[in-house]
Amino acid sequence: MGNLTQIYHLQTISYTILSVNMQSYSHTYFSLFILISGNGTLKTNHETIHLMKEKCVIIPPNSHVEIHTADEPLCLYQLTFNTIYLSESHAPTSLFTSVRELRLLPFSQCNKLLEAIYRCRQAKDEHTIFEQHVRFQELMLFIFEQNQPKPILQNDRQSVEQSIQYLHKYFGRDWTVEQLAELAEVPRWSYSRIFKDITGQIPLHYLNSIRIEKAKQLLMTTNDRVFEISQSIGFNNEYYFNRRFKEHVGISPGQYRRSQSNNVRVFAPFLEDFFVALGITPIAQFSHSKWGKQDYLGLQDVPDIDVQFGEVDRLFHYKPTLIMLDAGIERWETCLHLNKLAPICHLNHPGEDWQSTLFKIADLTGKTSMMQDIIMEYEDKVQKARRILGKSVYGQSVAFLRISSIGITLYAGPECGYTGPILYRDLGLTPHPLVWKIPLNQRKAHLTSDQLLQLDADHLFITFDKQHSIYEHEERTILKSSMWKNLRAVKSSCVYEVDFLTWMNYGILSHSKKIDDVLNVLG
Known part of the structure; x- marks a missing residue:
């Protein structure tokens, strides 16, 4: 640890109003002039400094300067x-x-320090004198940090990066884009553009993100009141903080704090996979009269709520403390009034980006420490399976079909849908040419009879959707048709039926089970 070679000791502080046209000034101590309002000039033998609001000038001991006022008086703090x-x-x-x-x-940060120092100017008790000393040291540190010489040949991008580091350190201060640009010594228009290029966000949105992340840490690790936390991270208004927090996280600060407890009672229809992966057992699980339950999750002892027939009122008996819903829930009208039972977190679930969804849920439930192990375990499984399949089915084409009583749906390639990212991207299997004909922004496509005849894939994975079936097994009638029986995969007995809800899911446990299913038949 280094040793201090010097410290700075405050002698006096005064709030001065200069109204005379010209005033000479010299002092045996260092002097700081910090302008609050007014205009004028400060002249030395060598230069002239224009004085205006929010300007600061340092004057070394025994330096002779002249201060000239303009049309209005100069109001300033003078510190020696x-x-x-x-x-x-x-x-x-x-x-x-x-x-x-x-x-x-x-x-504004400087002004707060000045006001605190000024309030203590007539202090007699030791505590207040010490407080003034500490605030003055904070002011000096503030000055030093702001006025470090800029590295030689530092370009604009490096300057903006440096200001971002500064923002991470001093997120609690009142910042404007103009101030950040001035700090970086980069024009404002250029600063915002470079900032967004580096972070993906505009400066003040990025600042709010930093503050919210800090708030989450404080909510988890302290018993501080929400008002105290909002003040400490730079929000002067608790209502505004609550609104911004809910925009970022999906629930209020108080709900977030409760969600971090080990006894969280959650209902998250269609998202159970992520909770189970994080070691959290929901108090209830969704079910569907035609689709059944997600049996692969092993939640046999967890009661199920039929989202199709409006059994959500039964949730009242299970006393949830948190309900989490994604946008897809809108198709089930019975789930739209759950806010009467418990706080609701509306999750932006991007589907294919399951890691992002898993992280959001881990963050909300205090399980982020598990993320790395979960993802590494999955990626290790993918690599092992990929090596096996690369030898066993190299060059053989694969397709996935969802079959119902109203038609056959072909699922898309490596970028879209429940199955493509696993089959074609993770496992490296070869999509049938018909798969590549599905538009890039489309997750699936209905197959006409002519297109089905063209489906000469070496291997077919199929699942049956019972939702539209009027009578039992109606969705399976296609299997009796000559068109189906003449498909290459059917003739060679390379058609593999898989569980509907296991494969029609974006969760990590679902994906892991898909890999198991593929290895069982192709490995």
Whole structure:
């Protein structure tokens, strides 16, 4: 640990209004002039500094300056201080060797420190004197941090990156884009463009994201009140903080804190896979009269709620503390009034990006420490399966079909849908040419009779959707047709039926089970 060579000791602070046209100034101590309002100039033998609101000027001891006011008086804080050297080898900081301007951004932060120092100016008790000393040291640190010399040949992008690091450190201060651009010494229009290029967000949205992440940490690790947390991270208004927090996280700060407890009672229809992967057993699971339950999750002892026939009122008896829904829930009208039972978190579930969804749920439930192991285990499984399949079915084509009483649906390639990213991207299987004909932004396509005849894939994975069946097994009538029986995969007995809800799911456990199913028949 390094040793301090000097400290700065405050001598006086005053709030001064200068109204005379010209005033000479010299002092035996260092002086700081910090302008609150007004306009004028400060002249030395060598230069002239224009004085205006939010300007700061350092004046070394025994320097002679002239202060000229303009049309209105200059209102300023005047601080004098001296340096106390703590070692024999010392030299004054280069920042204070000449009369010069100093940068103070954001100025609101500087103003708060000045007001705190000024309030203590007549203190007699030791506690208040010490508080003034601490606040003055904070002000000096603030000045030093803002006025470090810019590295030689630093380009605009490096300057913006440096300001982003500064933002992470001082997110609690009141920032504007103009202040950040000035801090980086980059034009505002260019600053915002470079900032978004680096972070993907505009500056103030990024700042709010930093603050919300800090708030989440404080909600999990302290018993501080929400109001105290909002103040400490830079939100002066608790209502505004609550609104921003809910926009980012999906639930209120209080609900987030409760969700971090080990006894969270959650109902998350169609999202159970993610909770089970994180070691959380939901208090109830969704079911569907035609589709059944997600048996692969092993939730046999967890009661099920039929979302199709409006059994959600039964949830009242299970006393959920959190209900999590994704956008797909809108198709089930019975789930649209669950807010009467418990706080609802509306999750933006991007489907194919299951890692993002898993992280959001882990974050909400305090399980982020498990993420790395879960993902590494899955990726290890993928690599092992890929090596096996690369030898056993190299060059053989594969397709996935969802079959119902109203038709046959072919699922898309490696970028879209429940199955393509696993079969073709993760496992490296070869899609049938018909799969490539599905538009890139489409997850599936209905097959006409002519298209089905063209489906000469070497291997077919199929699942049956009973939703539209009027009588039992109606969805299977296609299997009796000559058109079906003449398919290459059917003739060679390379058709593999898989569980509907296991394969029609984006969860990591679902994907892991798909890999098992593929290996069982192709490995």
